[in-house]
Amino acid sequence: MSSEVHFFDLGKWRNVLEGIDGLLKTTVGSDIGLGDRVAIKVHFGERGNYTYIRPVFVRRVVDFVKGRGGLPFVTDTTTLYPEGFRTTVKDELETARYNGFSEEGLGCPVVIADEPDGYGGLEFRVDGAAEDCRVKTTKVAKHIVEADAVIVLSHVKGHLLSGMGGAIKHLGMGCTTKDSKREQHAAHGLLFNYEKCKGCGECVEACKFSALEMQGERPARDEEKCMYCNTCMFTCDNKAITLYEDGKDRFQEALAHAAAGAVKALSGRPVIYLNFILDVTPLCDCAAPAGRLITQNVGILASRDPVAIDRASLDLVDKAAIMPGWEATPPDILGKINRTRSTIHIEAAERLGIGRSAYTIFEGNGE
Ligand code: SF4
Ligand code: SF4
CATH class of the missing domain: 3.30.70.20 (Alpha-Beta Plaits)
Known part of the structure; x- marks a missing residue:
């Protein structure tokens, strides 16, 4: 058995906004309808980062949801680290606006999902949690849990601890509250x-x-x-x-556990994942700067399976044309650059039952 992953290939000179429409039509089906409150989860990018997903792409997703009669809102959570400009709800809203994510530009409200203080969330048990993993529950940001449907827009790039950051990272870290983020980081020790x-x-x-x-x-x-x-x-x-010597491995296990808790929190509702393999940097969108581009832009993927879409993203990054100056070779270029194996969290997520790494890719105009 394999999961479906739909691919809009940027190398084929087609209109990217129409590509997003096509991917959404295929993966959403008839699951979003009149009056549904739809959380569109993005990463607003740290102040000084410029490689986060472009607001115009998010706007297109908003328009799609509105076209179905849904009530979209664009959302992100506050950060654990205090030295950036997204630690409090007020700072995060200001940074969102600074980086181009405003109600006026997006055509829908911008909401901080873990308001009022970064701890606003609901706790869910992680089924099948490993005994040696400290993450047994996940506290998922309340505005995400309360939505009727969720569309997770993930920027595929490197991450210092998880190697690659994609949909699983976005679920485990991006959709959770500060205390849940802390638990995941505590796994890598100090x-x-x-x-x-x-x-x-x-x-x-x-x-x-x-x-x-x-x-x-x-x-x-x-x-x-x-x-x-x-x-x-x-x-x-x-x-x-x-960190502990095996700190990155432990972190990735914890991340996958948190992602499994988030998937449980959203069960019974449509959750659609879009991965943007564009502006692939060695570090994540919390970093400013996040580093020089590693590959040429590849395209956009869509799936209902967070494991399959991340596995496919990892493979497509490995197949992409590498920019001059980078020496890492496949497999797992992003993991090697960050001195870890990205597959640790992908495999752990599969073990926890939130998806399959076997995928079938469908290429086309997103449809
Ligand atoms: S660990 Fe020691 S050397 Fe490093 S910053 Fe702290 S006091 Fe200074
Ligand atoms: S001691 Fe803990 S809270 Fe303080 S800077 Fe280090 S990691 Fe952060």
């Missing part, structure tokens, strides 16, 4: 190597959660207060703060 530590105290100053304090010449971390935002790790020039 270690202080006191042999490398020079006792400068910069990590303590950088921690916005007061989770670090100097004890003598060493920083000590309060696990209860720590949000695993990793700001301290990026601050330390001496590389004295690291």
Whole structure:
């Protein structure tokens, strides 16, 4: 058995907006109708990032939903890390507008899904959770859970911890509240190597959660207060703060578990995934900058299966023409660039039963 993945190939010189229409017609079928509240989940991009999904593509999805008589809203959640411009609902709305996601431009409301404070959500148990994974439940942002249908628009790009970021990443991290994001990051752990530590105290100053304090010449971390935002790790020039050796593997397992909880939260309603393999950067849309482009633009995929669409995206990135300056070779270019294997979270998601990595690709004008 394989899942259907529909592909709009940008290399074939067809109109991309019509391609989005075609992909939606094929995958939505008759499942969105009059009066349905439809959450269109996007990543608004961090301030200074410019490779997030273009607002014009999101507008086209909004128009499609309105054409069906639905009531769309475009939505994202706040971030765990505090140093960007999307940490609070107010900041996230301002950044959305700054990056081109406004009600006026999109033709529908822009809503922060985990309002009022980044913790607004409903908790769902992860069925079949592995004993050694700390994520047993997922708290899914309330405006996403309460929608009648969800369309998840994911930018396919690299990610420091998961290798590739696509639909699974968007479900597990992008659709959840701050406490759920914390649980996933806590899985990668945080270690202080006191042999490398020079006792400068910069990590303590950088921690916005007061989770670090100097004890003598060493920083000590309060696990209860720590949000695993990793700001301290990026601050330390001496590389004295690291993840567990297998931290990225553990993170990906946790991510897949959180995604499984999100899928459960949305069960019984249509969930459509569109993956945009455009502007493929080594880092995610939370990064500013996210790095130079890795491949030529490929196209857009649509599916009802988050595992299949991510597996197909990974394969298409591997087949794409690589930009000069990059040396990674297939398989899993994005994983290699980020020193991990992207397949860890894809395989874990499949094990948890939220999709199949076997797919059949249908090429055409999205239809
Ligand atoms: S920033 Fe690094 S070197 Fe400085 S105190 Fe923190 S861990 Fe030690
Ligand atoms: S200790 Fe480090 S990871 Fe934990 S909250 Fe502070 S800065 Fe973030």
